[in-house]
Amino acid sequence: MASDTAPVQHFIRQIVREDVESGRQPSVRTRFPPEPNGHLHIGHAKAICLDFGIAAEFDGRCNLRLDDTNPGKELPEYVQGIQDDVHWLGFEWAELRHASDYFEVFYRAAEKLIRDGKAYVDDLNADEVRAYRGTLTEPGKDSPFRGRSVEENLDLFQRMRAGEFADGAKTLRAKIDMASGNMNLRDPAIYRIRKQTHQNTGDAWPIYPMYDFAHCLSDALEGITHSFCTLEFEDHRPLYDWFVDHVDLAGHPELWQPLVEAGIPTAPSKPRQIEFARGNLTYTVMSKRKLTQLVTEGLVDGWDDPRMPTLSGARRRGFPAAAMRAFWERMGVSKQNSNIDFGVLEACVRDELDAHAPRRMAVLDPLKLVLTNLPEGHQETVEFPNHPKDESLGKRDLPFSREVWIEREDFAEVPPKGFKRLIPEGEVRLRGIGIIRCDEVVKNDAGEVTELRCTLDPETRPGGNATDRKVKGTIHWVSAMHAVAAEVRLYDRLFEVENPGDERDGKTLKDYLNPEAKRVVQGYIEPAAADAEPEAHWQFERTGYFVADRHDHRPQRPVFNRTVGLRDTWARKGR
């Protein structure tokens, strides 16, 4: 996948480039390793773009690996969702793997550590382990089972695998250093007993490897050269290296013989873990717990609700994948915790859509306008370019008639200062038609404006001799006779505050929800917008960028979602 903007310099790019140029790592292999226990969100897109992007940039390969070492939390539906999201973002993996593909290798590797005196079976229960671990400032104590013989450990571990012991009764632990300042090195668990059906391996295993053990060895087995992960794993790096070095897959082919037999090409590497900061966004939340809460409490309409920061939500909202990629490229990669202004993402979305979205006209809050100097029943078609700057997007015919819908807010009886639209006795340009003058304002008994009666200046019509006469404003319209009624869902930011995850002061997510984040209106669109394919992006002139809803849109019953409004210096001034 080619990059969408000039690459931004960052430390990971630099490290990889140096590794390639020096010949240390002539070929680059990376992986994106999500746990299939939830939906991917915008933050994950940063990792996806990094993992797949760096591989592509250096002519390397990137695997998609599902890190499925904790059965019970992981579901096949999530692995499908993850694949869909990665594809949507525009990436293709070299190989799809599961950590569970390597369970037999992990088991053999654990046995090797036991034989080497580097691992032991511990009978301490979870509470006892915690008590023995010490605290951040005090060293831990050795488990009384730490000194078991290799033979006993091997026997016990084999019986763990055979399913002889109950869940939690025993663990296999690495024998490292109970006094280490790094808690991860205080004899971390390698295997735990969990008699739980696994989504891939069924009931073949009563024991499952821990992340620290499985992840680094999976990387090595896949020949990964650069293993990118987030900052909180920085402390795990010594352990990552410890397992890779002590298991020494490259020097012990017998450990991964099962993969060879299964026809899985394997050439173990010495991968290097490099940590970077996650990217947070203002006005949203990214934590699985909070996202789940939004869905389960019905605060949104599901995981792909267009207000959700999930990738499926962003997609349904109409954020183009190219904009998502450009956004993360623009943001760079560093080791600083950040809270990125949501406006930057919106700016990327507008950049992309301004360049590529064809224009259409739609009226979301209709007010009838009659051109009294046109004959009753008058109708004609007017040719419009689909894009003001890109002729390759072609032209279309737009029906025009004596009665049109205009946007209610484009008329004001009492105009605020600086108002450039239609006022009584005033003139404005009807986009693509000509200059009209408002002669009469019709109201109902309640005093509400129900209709505007105007005259069109024929000299200002295309081909006339006053086409370039200047008026302050231009407004959009849809021919009433030809308009197609449409449901338009106006989305906005889900939360009203920059940090909705902030639960200090006893506030919760619900206190910060933006009640205006979803408004559904019935509007009128020009016929050429109604035939939209689901997921087609449009700019409705002067109102914003919209996408035909992926699931609900039908040409007979159009449904559009507002992706993001146009930049609006007028509305901003008013606030």
Next chain:
RNA sequence: UGGGGCGUAGCCAAGCGGUAAGGCACCGGGUUUUGAUCCCGGCAUGCGCAGGUUCGAAUCCUGCCGCCCCAGCCA
């Protein structure tokens, strides 16, 4: 006197001993049949603070200060 990270503008972020890129936001101005787009200009005598080394320091050294992560048989 636990360990590991990070401090450059409102938000991101480059910078790698030679005198503070870029983007978003914001403020001016120009073009415009979208109050959009586009274009031009402005926006850190300053790089957490204090010392030191150097002809020269955001970059090197020392000491402080602030923020983040770690005590799952989660990932």
